[in-house]
Each structure stands twice: as structure tokens, then as C-alpha cells.
Amino acid sequence: MFIDSLFTRKNESSEFFPENVCLRLLQGLENQNFHLYIYNWYNSIPLLLKLKEFGIECTGTIKQNRKYLPKDFKKIIAGINQSEYLFIRADQILLSCWHDKRMVVCAVNSGRSAIITKKRGKDEIITIPEIIEHYRQFMIGIDMFDQNKTVINQAISGMDWIIKIENTKECIFCYYKKGKKSRTPYICSESKIHLHPNCFYSYHNNIKKL
Structure with missing residues (x-):
């Protein structure tokens, strides 16, 4: 019940x-020089303003259709x-907006409109807003896919991330562990499962254990 209620934006009260x-x-963390990094589902302009009042700095991606944006x-x-x-x-x-492979928008209640230049990969040099780079560092990625990729790479040394293909088959974990059939286009690049x-x-x- 808690989880179902948590992921809703229908009732602001x-x-x-x-x-x-x-x-x-x-609560209890006010005015202690904390800096919160937050995912776009939770971030909003009213939240940033309230946290500013409480002495909590906050940086987070924000959905482009969120209320109170320009x-x-x-x-x-x-x-x-x-x-x-x-x-x-x-x-x-x-608001810090950067068009990489897709549009990334970060909203913060502190920070400056600065940019940094960094190397990505072997030869690519990119210019990125400082705020977005800080978010990437502390959240270990821009979105949930990036976060999952990092967690899995750390937890399973030497194993590649899951990749997407055109054909779908039953998820082996759902079938044997959860007892349900659910198709997916993703496979493990190591085991091809x-x-x-x-x-x-x-x-x-x-x-x-399977």
C-alpha cells in the first residue's frame, strides 16, 4: 500500500x-550543510524552494512538463x-539544460551557471554544464538505466551490462524464480540469457539457486 501510494502525483495534499x-x-536535517541529489520523479520547483528555506541544497533532473517551469x-x-x-x-x-544524446534538464536551488570541458571515451571532448556533471558524479549516472549499469558493473566484476535485441523471449529469472511468464527483448551479453x-x-x- 505504501509503495502504491508513494508513486502518485494526483493528490498534492x-x-x-x-x-x-x-x-x-x-526532517531533522535542516541547516546542516547537506546537499541532496534527487531523481526527476521527485524533483519540482516547490520542493526546491522549500528545501532552500530549510537550508538544504538540492540538485536533480526534472521532467520537462513539470508545473511552474518557464x-x-x-x-x-x-x-x-x-x-x-x-x-x-x-x-x-x-535550470541547466544540455543536449547530449538526448536532452538533460537539471533544476537546482543553489549553484552557478558554469561549464566544464572533459574527455569522454578515447578521443571525444565534451563541454557540459557543471551542475549536470556534479549530478552525474553523485548519482552515478543521469537516469535509472545509468544507475543500474553502474551498480551491476560494481557488483559483478568483469560482466557486461544487459543489451537489447529485436527478438523477445521469456525472462529466465521471472520464469524459474517468480513462477510467471514475462517476455523481454533484453539479454545478458555474457551468458546470452x-x-x-x-x-x-x-x-x-x-x-x-535456480
């Missing part, structure tokens, strides 16, 4: 509304070409 959950979990925000960032960036500041909030991304870690941790 509910104690399980994402912003309210965050504020409740952060008017015509999607149209504004649609004009950003690949590798370009844009900063938008309003009151105490700074079909697995859902969220079953990948569990399967390799329980491989001897």
Missing part, C-alpha cells in the same frame, strides 16, 4: 505525494542543438 515524502524524510519551456529547449547548453534562472532556481533489466542483478546473485 497526500502524505505520500513525492514532495511531501521527501520533506518528511529530511512558459513554453519545451519550445525553448527544443531549439538547443546537440552538444549545446542553456541556463535559465528565476528567483532562487537555476534473456532477462529484464531489473532481474539482472537478482539472477546473477541467485544463479546457483
Whole structure:
């Protein structure tokens, strides 16, 4: 019941509304020089402003259709070409937009509109907003796919991440461990076994028990 209620944005007054959950979990941490890094499901302009009042700095990706963003925000960032960036500041909030392989938008209640240049891969040099680079470092990735990739690479030394192919088959972990049939286009690049991304870690941790 708690999990079902947590992932809803229908009732802003509910104690399980994402912003309210965050504020409740952060009670007692006010004005202690903490910096919170947060995923885009929870991040919002009202939350950033409230955390600013509580003396908690916050950086997080934010959905492009979130309320209280600048008017015509999607149209504004649609004009950003690949590798370009844009900063938008309003009151105490700074929006940092960067078009990499896809558009990334971070909203913060502290920080500066600075950029850094870094090397990616063997030869590529990229220019990235400092705020987004800090988010990548502390969250170990931009989105959940990147986070899962990092966790799995750390937990399973030398094993490649799951890859997507055109054909779908039954997820081996769901079938044998959960007793249900569920097809997936993802396979483990090492064992060539079909697995859902969220079953990948569990399967390799329980491989001897299957």
C-alpha cells in the first residue's frame, strides 16, 4: 500500500505525494550543510524552494512538463542543438539544460551557471554544464538505466551490462524464480540469457539457486 501510494502525483495534499515524502524524510536535517541529489520523479520547483528555506541544497533532473517551469519551456529547449547548453534562472532556481544524446534538464536551488570541458571515451571532448556533471558524479549516472549499469558493473566484476535485441523471449529469472511468464527483448551479453533489466542483478546473485 505504501509503495502504491508513494508513486502518485494526483493528490498534492497526500502524505505520500513525492514532495511531501521527501520533506518528511529530511526532517531533522535542516541547516546542516547537506546537499541532496534527487531523481526527476521527485524533483519540482516547490520542493526546491522549500528545501532552500530549510537550508538544504538540492540538485536533480526534472521532467520537462513539470508545473511552474518557464512558459513554453519545451519550445525553448527544443531549439538547443546537440552538444549545446542553456541556463535559465528565476528567483532562487537555476535550470541547466544540455543536449547530449538526448536532452538533460537539471533544476537546482543553489549553484552557478558554469561549464566544464572533459574527455569522454578515447578521443571525444565534451563541454557540459557543471551542475549536470556534479549530478552525474553523485548519482552515478543521469537516469535509472545509468544507475543500474553502474551498480551491476560494481557488483559483478568483469560482466557486461544487459543489451537489447529485436527478438523477445521469456525472462529466465521471472520464469524459474517468480513462477510467471514475462517476455523481454533484453539479454545478458555474457551468458546470452534473456532477462529484464531489473532481474539482472537478482539472477546473477541467485544463479546457483535456480
